[in-house]
Amino acid sequence: MSARVPTSTYRLQLRPEFTLDDAAEVAGYLARLGVGALYSAPILTAAPGSQHGYDVVDPSSVAPALGGDAARVALVATLRQRHLGFVADIVPNHMSVAEPAANPWWWNVLRHGRDSDFARFFDIDWARGPIVLPVLADDGDGGAAALAQLSIADGCLAYHEHRFPLAPGSYGADDDPGEVHQRQHYRLVSWRRAGELNYRRFFDINGLAAVRVEDPDVFAATHAEILRWAERGELDGLRVDHVDGLSDPGGYLRRLAREFDGWIVAEKILAPGEHPPASWPVSGTTGYDALHDVCGVFVDPAGEVPFTELAKSLDVPVGAAVEERSRHEAAEGLFAPEVRRIAEVLRVEVPEAAGRAGVSGSGRAEQAVCELLASFPAYRSYLPEGEDVWEAAVRAAERSRPDLADLLVEIDRRARAEPAGELARRIQQTSGMVVAKGVEDTALYRRTRFVAANEVGADPSAFGVDVRTFHTRAANRAACWPATMTALSTHDTKRSEDVRARLAALSEIPEEFAAAVRDWTARCGLSEPALNLLAWQTLVGVWPVSARRLAEYLLKAARESKLRTSWLRNDTAFEEEVLAWPERVLSDSELSNDVARIVAHIRRAGWTNSLGQKIVQLTAPGVPDVYQGTELWDLSLVDPDNRRPVDFTARQALLERLERGRLPVVDATGEVKLHVVREALHLRRERELTGYRPLAASGPAAAHVLAFARGPDLDVVTVATRLPLGLAAGGGWADTVLPLPSGPGSWTDLLTRRALAPTGTDGLTVATLAELLDRYPVALLVRGG
Structure with a gap:
């Protein structure tokens, strides 16, 4: 491998409470652990108070909240002294616009509109008029009362604590704020009107506006700071966030590789059997494909039938129809603005007969777009490469909606004729959004038969990976993608590797667990079946757990599933039931003792699975990443739970014992996992692990x-x-x-x-x-x- 390819990485979640200076403090520990490179969360200037860095507001500077550029330079110097590399996470797809004043480019666009020097930096449909900003409260009046609360303060249009710029010459001292508002290049509207947005977002997050890095000038402006580090020899690798959201992922990565000659991995979720396009000049992905293989091989396939029967008996859906429905809901609801924009690009002349059944031509176009977006077998295609994915999506859409075949044929014809055209580009950009939100953030919370399999990019219908398949995939990785990243836990995983390892042990006692869940449900079940089954598995997976921590997780899960409540439409009564459930369970001594009995039965098997997963990941083909803190047992759930502070002092104390020759026992301290991690990482630094x-x-x-x-x-x-x-x-x-x-x-x-x-x-x-x-x-x- 190239000298720039790290032997391993260690992911640190930087935030105002754990800065670049704090990272430098643990560099010595990481070096002694055997790590090859520190792999940091995004460090460019992010929105005020950001806890993750993916909401960048100024890509030209290192976040002052993390210590600024001086702290970055000092960190790199410390890493070099320890013979450690530095890998950075970058976010080319979007910027935060939630607080306009924090983002100088967005502020300028709001102030000057289409005449702004930064107007082309963002993907805005100017033909639809002023920029729609859905920020107003709405008590059923369409935001009318909120509009009456506008004022002029500090030379800005003000709505409570929110500030928006005023176009030059658009207001006078005695002007009515409502009239001033009408003269701006934007419109403040009810939060319920997000479906009318005319700028592309990151998924369905209104506060994250997409950036047009396909434009060479935009690429140069957004990457100048990162490339400056590289020119100074202060950067060894890049993890590129969400490449599927870009207009032309391949073109972007090829340009990035021309500018940066280090190690590049792309956050790309692969469908089973899928590989990154051959033209991408990357070392591979961020490792979810390996995660599925490594975790799956420790699951007992004999547990599938009992778990399926349990789910059915509790009225939890198990079929693929759940995913299909979730995708359609995402396309038709969350991404209505994107669908409408694609339909407008399409501009197909629809025969009069197409309007039968009361469906207008424009309505049919949007239906056809929704059907196609929901039909992709992978996150997206990359025309003209990978036509098989595109072809499969079109054919599936035609089978599902033969009444829309004429439009689907026209979309297919035009996209293939102009693979770089706007129609093909926007469909492919949006398909990944529909799959991600429809599956990862919806279906995985509805299809809860066996949640150890419900992971980013996974197929919940699969129940484990057989040994032969594991070996075949590992050998292919060694031959084709030897420098790809591999992972078991990340900041995006639905649950940590050790939770999945413990749940994998349940696959060996499915009848016992099923009987327990039926009994527990009869005593203290949640009224929504999918959440109920998820809750019991989660309780066992993270036991012991506080009522508050579990309640916060279950509320998020309930809202993500969108079955009884959601982020936008809260069912207060149901949410109160969810929040009260953990305390009800934990205060029932007989029930909680029974949960503890099940956990005691599988705890050691869970540890065995954890050690097995870890040693396999650390020594199998690829560059293994250790997510912060997971060198000890870590029973974390989805973010923000997996961003909790890590006790590095305790880990260093345990490491010192190992360095003195201690051979730990397998117990609740997790010291044995630290032992395995240390030995494997040092081995990777000392020996070239090629072949398989x-x-x-x-x-x-x-x-x-x-x-x-x-x-x-x-x-x-x-x-x-x-x-x-x-x-x-x-x-x-x-x-x-x-x-x-x-x-x-x-x-x-x-x-x-x-x-x-x-x-x-x-x-x-x-x-x-x-x-x-x-x-x-x-x-x-x-x-x-």
């Missing part, structure tokens, strides 16, 4: 081991235990053995520091798994040196 060869065990428990060899001479072997409850029930490893690759030199397990004696001819070593895995459920073997 599956290893097969033989004996009565062969199905319970996952093993592979890596390195030019196959001199590194990873061994992990699968399905530990079934292994124990079957009598353990017995005489199951694992033949290791032949070659000169003896083998040593880095985790136990024990040497394995040759047991066969020609120096061949056959490891007896009962001995190899007697202390830990995983092993990391190296040969020689």
Whole structure:
């Protein structure tokens, strides 16, 4: 691999409470842990109080709240002293406009309209008139009362604490604020009128406006600061956020690669079997595809039928129709402005007969666009590349809505004829938004049969990954994408790796868990079935948990599902039920003791799965990322829960014990996971882990081991235990053995520091798994040196 490709990364969530200076303080710890590069959340100037950095307001400066550029320079210097790289997360797709005064470019656009020097920086449909800003309160009067509350303050149009610029010469000292408002290049409207927006957003977030980085001048302005770091040798890699939202992802990445010669990975959610387009000059993705494989191989497929029966018995939907419905809801509701804009671009002459059944021509065009957007088998296509994805979407839409076939044929014809044209571009941009919001933020909260499988880019209908499939995908990754990022937990995952590992153990006791859930539901169930099943799995997955933390998560889940309540239309009575549920459960001693009993049954199996997942991810093909804090057990849920502060002091204390030679036990401290992470990361720094060869065990428990060899001479072997409850029930490893690759030199397990004696001819070593895995459920073997 190139010297610029890190051996591993460690993700830090920077925020005002954990700045660049704080990151520098933990650099020594990361180096001792074995990390190759610090991988930071976005550090450009973000909206006031930002907790994540994805709401950039000024891409030309480092966030003062994080310490500014001086702190960045100092951090990089510290990293270089520790022989660590620096990888930055960048956000090319959008900027925050929620607080106009914080964003100088947006402020200028609002002030000067189409004449602003920054008007073309944002994707605004000027033909639809002034910029629509849905910020006014609405008590059912369309925002009329709110409009009456406008005033002029500090030379701005004011609405309570909100400030908006005034066009030059548009107001006088005695002018009525309402009349002044009508003279501006924007219109303040009710928040309920977000469907009338005329600027493209990041998903459905009105406060994040899309940026036109396809324009060379816009690219230069938004990337100048980042590229300055690179020119100074202060940047080794880039993680590019949300490339599917760009007009031309491939064109953008090709330009970025011309300007920056370091390691580039793109946040790209892949459908099963999908790969990044061949023309993208990137090392790979941010690792969700690997996450699904690594986590899935520790799930028992035998649990599928009982979990399906449980879901059905509780009236929780299990079929693909849930996803189809969720996609349509997203297209028709959340993304109505985008759909309308595409339909206007289409401008198809519709025969009079098309207006039958009371459907107007323009209405049919929007219906056709919605159907197509909801039909993509992947997040998006990239015409003229990947025509198979586009073709599949068109054909699926035609099958679903034959009455719209004429329009779909016309869309298909025009898009293929002009793959870089506005119609094809906007459809492909928007399809990823529909899939993401329809699936990730809706269907995954409705289709809750087995939530360990409900992850970003995952297919909830899949129940685990078999060993052969895992090996095939890992070998392909080694051959085609050896420098792609791999992950188990990220800032976007629905639950952390250790929660999924514990839930994977439930797949081995599905009948016991199903009986418990039916009993618990009868005693204290939530009235919405999908949320009810999600709640019980979550409770087991994160136990022990405070009532407040669980309540905050369940409220978010309930709103995301949009079944009984939502972010925009709250059902107060139902939300009160949800918020009260955790306390009801935890205060019922008999019920909570029963939950604790289930957790006690699977806790150690969950630890085994966690260690297995981690050692596999850290040594399998790709560049592994460790999400902050997950070197110990981490039972986190979706953000903001997974952005809680990390106790680095405690981790450094444990690391010091390991450095003194301590071999930890497998217990609740999680020190053993830190041990596994440290040994694996140091190994990656010391040895080149190329290639990939599956290893097969033989004996009565062969199905319970996952093993592979890596390195030019196959001199590194990873061994992990699968399905530990079934292994124990079957009598353990017995005489199951694992033949290791032949070659000169003896083998040593880095985790136990024990040497394995040759047991066969020609120096061949056959490891007896009962001995190899007697202390830990995983092993990391190296040969020689």
